[in-house]
Amino acid sequence: MKKSIVSCVVTALVSAGIAGIGSAPAGAAPVSTYEQAASAPPQVDPELRNRVAGGGRVRVNVVTETRKEMPDAARSGRVLQTLSRLPVVTLSVDEAALERLTGLPGVVSVTEDRPVPPVLAQSVSLIGGDRTREAGMTGAGSVVAVLDTGVAVNHPFLRGRVVAEACFSPADPDYSASSLCPGGTDQQEGAGAADAESGPCADAALDCDHGTHVAGIVAGNGQNLAGAPAAGVAPAAELVAIQVFSKFESEDFCGPGAAPCVLSFTSAQLAGLDKVLQLKEAGTPVVAANLSLGGGRYTAPCDDDPRKQAIDDLLEAGVATVVAAGNDGFGDAVNAPACVSSAVTVGSTTVQDEVSGFSNRGPLLDVFAPGTAVVSSMPGGGWAPMSGTSMAAPHVTGAFAVLRQAFPGKTAAELEAAMKTTGRAIAYPGATTPRLQLDDAALGAGPGPEPAPAPTYDNWTSRAIPDPGVVESSIVVEGILGNAPANLEVYADVHHSWRGDLKIDLIAPDGRTYPLRAPAAGDDDDFIHENYRVNASSSPANGTWRLRVQDVKRNDTGNIFGWMLTVPQLTNWTRYDIPDRGTAESSIVVGGIPGNAPVNVKVYVDVHHSWRGDVKVDLIGPNGRVYPVLAPSPKDSEDIIHETYTVNAGSSPASGTWRLRVEDVAAGDTGYLDGWMLTL
Incomplete structure (x- = not known):
């Protein structure tokens, strides 16, 4: 290949690659092939050193810049698992092995191989999607477009809901690229055009499962399906499936040891966005288009991006373009096209409402959504967990369908504003960004006074x-x-x-x-x-x-x-019902802080109750000591508590399990603890 062509295509792929880790789509793993942090120190979980101190061992996932560094990293511990293409090795390490990894050239990150419950129902309930579904807000009447690696249109989670298909998959021998369209052409439209189980995508080695996983998060329906997640965010919405990826054979583009792979040209994305606009103008009620892809590093809006105009045109037509922020772990930057100012840029959080370590973030981010270990549909009729901003973005895409049903007269910009103003504030160094809370946005609860962000x-x-x-x-x-x-x-x-x-x-x-x-x-x-x-x-x-x-x-x-x-804050936003004349408790585990808690512990409480004067709230320290937070006030007939209290908790150890206990002391009214926040 001529050098000039190689240079041009690498530049193109940096701005048009998948918003994933490595050469796979955005939820698949934590490394960028085309923007490696060669000079950056390894990212190491702070708690790992505590876990291995005194002779302990821990499972870790070690990400290296390329597969060339993997053998040296593997020699640092006992190998538990290696992957076929991605530069990741899972090890069992002790203190000496961890220290060796932190100083080893080519190591990008060392993180705990932490077991978590990977269920889509958990991520959907976290944003209140179960409550909107129970209220009949299922996205009925709206269509969402998924521009990705195709969709398994006959998967039981999605069957009967794909109303249009198209494939824009350029073939170019100079780039070792061939088409993924089932018919073998660069473009194909109509039934089967974007089916991830047909044509080249039927080869499991290509990892064309990404789009099916994304589509399931947006609009999957698990009713009467044994072993399936309950539902996606908008289980009655319909889908437009658009394939925008090509198959690449060369390691020049896929990275060492990663060929063949799937990557997306900007031109294919532009054709896909244009198709969405055509459908909208022809009467298809498209409300949002999902792009879980991207590349590069942008700290300011990239409104010179060629996709800007297409995104603007869609917004003017009433269609929001939702884009994954990227998985490079940037604290102040996002990928392209997430950097386009008129796009809705989405980062990832965990079920504990912490920013996912891989997620890009910063001032360009519009909203967070769950993106860690989310189970959704996969080609072949099965289910699997994936992590990435690719998994966060479709939560927001589905939310647009639900909000369009709730507020049919509002513009896409107004629906986005509703997500932001009702979202839970997630504070991190340099910015505070709302995390999608769909039930509050759709059911009219409105944004209560949020706790102040971490100072x-x-x-x-x-x-x-x-x-x-x-x-x-x-x-x-x-x-x-x-x-x-x-x-x-x-x-x-x-x-x-x-x-x-x-x-x-x-x-x-x-x-x-x-x-x-x-x-x-x-x-x-x-x-x-x-x-x-x-x-x-x-x-x-x-x-x-x-x-x-x-x-x-x-x-x-x-x-x-x-x-x-x-000043960091610890949270638990799992909802707990408060029985009439009963008690609900929610816990937060604090680790790694020696000595006693400070005398000025801050406790933020979010309680909804039909007569809040019946509510008594206590904070319980790890040693069982009870600290009164709020006493009952029988004449107080209001129904929401959004308050921050200061507690002298210096008689309890800082580390351990803290509990917030909420008690209903009188009969006749009920409610729930929506969540709480602890600042030590």
Whole structure:
């Protein structure tokens, strides 16, 4: 292949690749083939070191930049599993093996192989989809378009609901690309054109299952299906299935050891979006188009993207374009076309309402939805879990169908606004983004006063680091009562030509020093982008905090680019019914914080009850000590509690299981605990 063609196609695929990990679609695994963080330090779960301390062992998934680094990584522990194409190996490791992995060139991330219950019913109920379904809001009367790797149109979860099909799958021998259209042509329309179980996609090695999984999350219906998830978000909506991927044979595009693979040209996506507009203009009631694909890294809107106009035209016609943010773990960036300002950009959260580690996020993100270990339909009539922003986006796509049924006169922009204003606030360094709460958006509960986002303080003034020498950057904290939290988060962004020379400490307002990072002689990378967790409960919260960076050796220079302090919050948004004259409890597990809890624990409570004056609320510490939060008030006839309370919980250990107990003390009214938040 000519060099100029290779260069052009790599550029094209960076902006048009799948929003997934590696060369597979966005939910499949955590590595980008075309934008590898070659110089970034490995991302390591902070809790792993605690798990392996003192001789313990833990299962971990190790992601490497390419498959070439996998054998060296595999030698660090006992191999439990390897994958056929993706650069991921599962190991059993002890403390020494974990330390070796963190310093091994080519390792991108080391994360716990954590067992979780992978059920679609759980992700749908988390956003309130079970309540909208019970209320008859099922997306009936709307059509959603899935632009992906095709759909298994005869899958029992989807059977009878695909009303239109098309395939735009360019073949180009210069790019080793061939068509996935069942008929073998570059374009095909009509019945069977996007069937993932026909033509080349019938080859299981191509992983054309992605689109079927996405479609099931949007609109699957598991009624009377043994072993199936209960339903997708909009189980009565109909589907337009559009194949926009081609088959690639070359490792130049698929990555080492990953050929053949499926990738999507921007031109195919444009043809697919244009087809959606044609259908809409011809009278098909399309409300949203789902694009769980993308590539690149964008911190600002990319409105020069060639897909911008197509997305704008659809929005003007009443169709929202929902795009996965991408799975690179960027804290301040998303992929394209998620960066298009008129697209609805979706990130992923876990069932614990934490940002999924792989999810891109930041100011360009519009909304979060569940995307971790979601079970949905797969070709062949089966079911399987997948994780990624690809799984989060179809929750939002299905939500548009439900909201169109609830509010037929509203525009797509107004439906998007309803999702944002009623969503649960998810705070993370640099931004706060709502997580879809469909029942509140569709059933008129409206946005109650959300808890304030996690307090964040930052200083992005660059400070040069002397060679050798010490430099400090300060942040003034105000408005927090009592001492600092026991799990204060410190994000440091430091650039240095040899970061192993650096020692980093946090200095509290009372002068107490909290070590963050020690020098590491062999560490020759050139920047630090790290979150550190500090038990700072011995120091006052208010006052001047300082980040001190010391260069302990000569010959290299750098600067503090900026840093941030965040007071993190722990949540449980699982809904629990409160029996009439009964009790409901919800728990949050806190780990890794030594000593007792602070004297200014914050507890945010979200309770819905037909007579809230009947409600008594207590916080129960890990040692069983009960801290009263709210006493009954018999004359209070209001029906919602959205309040933050301060509790002196210093008599209980910080780590362990905390419980919120809600008791109905009088007969005649019922309600539910919608969720709560704990800030230590």
